[in-house]
Amino acid sequence: MSGAALAAALSVLTVVAATLRQGAAGRRTRLTATDLLVASRGVTPLWNASAISSEYISAAAFLGTAGLVLAYGTDTLWLPVAATGGFVLLVAFVTAPLRRSGAYTISDFAEWRLGSVAVRRTVSACVCFIGWFYLLPQFQGAGVTLRVLTGAPVWAGWIVVVGVALAITLSGGMRSITAVQAVQFWVKLLAVAVPAAALLVLWRLDGASTPAGPPVFARATTIRVQTDSAVRVSVDTVATVSGPVDDGRHDGDEVVLTAGLHRVGAGAELLFPRGAAVPHAARLARTGGAWSMPSGRGRDHSLYTTYSALLAVLLGTMGLPHILMRFYTNTCGRAARRTAAMVPVLLSLFYLFPALYGTLGRLYTPELLMTGDTDATILTLPGRLAPGLPGSLLVGLVAAGAFAAFVSTTCGVVVAIAGTVSQCFLRGGTGSFRIGALFALAVPLCAAGAAGTRGAAGLVTLALTVSACSLCPLLLLGLWWRRLTPLGAGAGLAFGGGLAVVAGGAGLFLGPRHGWTAALLAQPALILAPASLAVMVGVSLASRRSVPQRADRALARMHLPEEIVVR
Structure with missing residues (x-):
C-alpha cells in the first residue's frame, strides 16, 4: 500500500472512530422522542449553525464543487452562491414562523396547518424522495474517495457510511448527531483550508501559469x-x-x-x-477558451439548464427536510433566526476553497477530464503537487474531511426521514424511529449503482429539484397565505413533486438523452416550481370553502411574538 493510501485509510478510520465517540458523548441513557427528533429543543445558535453548515457541506460541496470548476469553469460557483442565498430566504420567510408552529417535522406542520392526514402523507412521501436522492451522492462520494485513495471497491465506501450513520442515529438520534455535526464542520473546514494553502504555495514555487486555454498534459x-x-x-x-x-x-x-x-x-x-x-469525456462538453466564459458550456439549451439549476438550488434549499428540522432544535424562534443568519457566513467561509482546487486541477490533474472522474480532483491534487510524505499527509487530511462530509450529511438526512416515517406511517416512539432509519438507508443503498459516474453536484440537484417543486411552495403558502386549502396543497405537491421525482428517476435509470428531452429531465425546476405554486393557488381558490377554520389562529401563532400565546 502506498503512503498516500495508508494515510487515507488511517484518516478514514480516525474519522469513523472519532465520530462514534462523539456521538456516544451526546447520548442519554433513556431517550425520549424529543431527544431523537429535535434534541430536546436545547441547541444554541452557534452550535446549531455549525451543525447545519456541516449537513449542507455534503459530497456535492466537498468533492463536486471542485469537480464542476475543473470541468465547466468558475461560473459554476453560482451554484454554491445560490445555495447560500437559499439560507437568506430561510431567514426572511421560514425559520421563525416555522419554529413557532411547534411541530416536530414538516409533515407535522402540514397536518397542523391544514388539518389533513392526506396532505401529511403526501408531504411525508416528498420528504422520503428528497432524502433518498440526497443520500445517493453521499454513497457515491464515499465510494469514489476510497477507490481513488486506497483502490478499494466502490461499495466499500457505501458500507462504511451506512454503518457509521446507523450506529449514531439508532443510538442517539438528533441529540447524538448534533454534537457530531457541529464538530465536523470545523474538521471539514480545516481539511479543505490547510491543503489549499499548501497547494497555493507549491503552485507559486512551481511557476505554472493560470489556466486560460485548452488544458494540456504537463508531463507524459x-x-x-x-x-x-x-x-x-x-x-x-x-x-x-x-x-x-x-x-x-x-x-x-x-x-x-x-x-x-x-x-x-x-x-x-x-x-x-x-x-x-487533453481529451474530454463527451458529457463534459466545455473545452478551450469557453472554460473561462460565463454560461459557455456548449450544451444543448445551456441557458435554460443553467437558470433552472440555479432556481432549483435556491428554492430547494428552503425546503430541505434535514435542514428545516434543525430549526426545531433551537430554544425559541429568535434563536432559530440567529442560527439561520450565521449559516451563510460559515458556508461562505468554506466555499472560498473549492474554486482553487478546480482551477489548479486544470494544470495538474487534467486527465480527470478524460476519465470523467472530476469529483476526484480534490483527492488527487495534493499527491500530484507534493509527492512523498508531505503529499501523503495532505491526502490524509483531505480524506478525513471528505468522510466527515459524507457521514454528517447522511446522519442528518436519515434522522429527517426516520422521524417522518415513524410519526406518519408507524406508531411513533424510539422503536419506530429506528425502523424508519433502516428504511431511510435501505432504498438509496439499493439504487446507488444506478448513479454510475454522475457527479455528486448533479445528483444533489435532483434532491433540490424535488424540494423546490414540492415543499418550498407548500412552506411559502402555508406560512404566509391564509387561503391555502388541503386540496390545493395536495394537488400542488402531487403535481410538482411527482413530476420532479419522475424526471429524476428517468435521468438515473433510462440513460442519457439529447435536446430538450435531456434538458427538461435534468433540470425541470424552472417549469415545475412556478407551476406547482400556481396549481396550489389555483386549486385553493377553486376550493375556497375548505379553508381550515383555524387558519387565522395558525397564522397568528406563527407570526406573533412567542410571548403571546395563541391557542
Whole structure:
C-alpha cells in the first residue's frame, strides 16, 4: 500500500472512530422522542449553525464543487452562491414562523396547518424522495474517495457510511448527531483550508501559469480507462494506445486521434506525450477558451439548464427536510433566526476553497477530464503537487474531511426521514424511529449503482429539484397565505413533486438523452416550481370553502411574538 493510501485509510478510520465517540458523548441513557427528533429543543445558535453548515457541506460541496470548476469553469460557483442565498430566504420567510408552529417535522406542520392526514402523507412521501436522492451522492462520494485513495471497491465506501450513520442515529438520534455535526464542520473546514494553502504555495514555487486555454498534459501521462467511454478531442492528438479504441484494437500502436468524438473501450491504456491536448469525456462538453466564459458550456439549451439549476438550488434549499428540522432544535424562534443568519457566513467561509482546487486541477490533474472522474480532483491534487510524505499527509487530511462530509450529511438526512416515517406511517416512539432509519438507508443503498459516474453536484440537484417543486411552495403558502386549502396543497405537491421525482428517476435509470428531452429531465425546476405554486393557488381558490377554520389562529401563532400565546 502506498503512503498516500495508508494515510487515507488511517484518516478514514480516525474519522469513523472519532465520530462514534462523539456521538456516544451526546447520548442519554433513556431517550425520549424529543431527544431523537429535535434534541430536546436545547441547541444554541452557534452550535446549531455549525451543525447545519456541516449537513449542507455534503459530497456535492466537498468533492463536486471542485469537480464542476475543473470541468465547466468558475461560473459554476453560482451554484454554491445560490445555495447560500437559499439560507437568506430561510431567514426572511421560514425559520421563525416555522419554529413557532411547534411541530416536530414538516409533515407535522402540514397536518397542523391544514388539518389533513392526506396532505401529511403526501408531504411525508416528498420528504422520503428528497432524502433518498440526497443520500445517493453521499454513497457515491464515499465510494469514489476510497477507490481513488486506497483502490478499494466502490461499495466499500457505501458500507462504511451506512454503518457509521446507523450506529449514531439508532443510538442517539438528533441529540447524538448534533454534537457530531457541529464538530465536523470545523474538521471539514480545516481539511479543505490547510491543503489549499499548501497547494497555493507549491503552485507559486512551481511557476505554472493560470489556466486560460485548452488544458494540456504537463508531463507524459498514461490514462487507464475503467469503463467504455466516449471522449471528445479538440485538436489532432498523437497517443500510444493499447486496447480497444474506436473500431480497432491496438497493442502499443502510435495512433493519431483526430479532432472529434472517439470511443474508448474498457481496459484501454493511452499514453499522451507532454504538451498534448487533453481529451474530454463527451458529457463534459466545455473545452478551450469557453472554460473561462460565463454560461459557455456548449450544451444543448445551456441557458435554460443553467437558470433552472440555479432556481432549483435556491428554492430547494428552503425546503430541505434535514435542514428545516434543525430549526426545531433551537430554544425559541429568535434563536432559530440567529442560527439561520450565521449559516451563510460559515458556508461562505468554506466555499472560498473549492474554486482553487478546480482551477489548479486544470494544470495538474487534467486527465480527470478524460476519465470523467472530476469529483476526484480534490483527492488527487495534493499527491500530484507534493509527492512523498508531505503529499501523503495532505491526502490524509483531505480524506478525513471528505468522510466527515459524507457521514454528517447522511446522519442528518436519515434522522429527517426516520422521524417522518415513524410519526406518519408507524406508531411513533424510539422503536419506530429506528425502523424508519433502516428504511431511510435501505432504498438509496439499493439504487446507488444506478448513479454510475454522475457527479455528486448533479445528483444533489435532483434532491433540490424535488424540494423546490414540492415543499418550498407548500412552506411559502402555508406560512404566509391564509387561503391555502388541503386540496390545493395536495394537488400542488402531487403535481410538482411527482413530476420532479419522475424526471429524476428517468435521468438515473433510462440513460442519457439529447435536446430538450435531456434538458427538461435534468433540470425541470424552472417549469415545475412556478407551476406547482400556481396549481396550489389555483386549486385553493377553486376550493375556497375548505379553508381550515383555524387558519387565522395558525397564522397568528406563527407570526406573533412567542410571548403571546395563541391557542
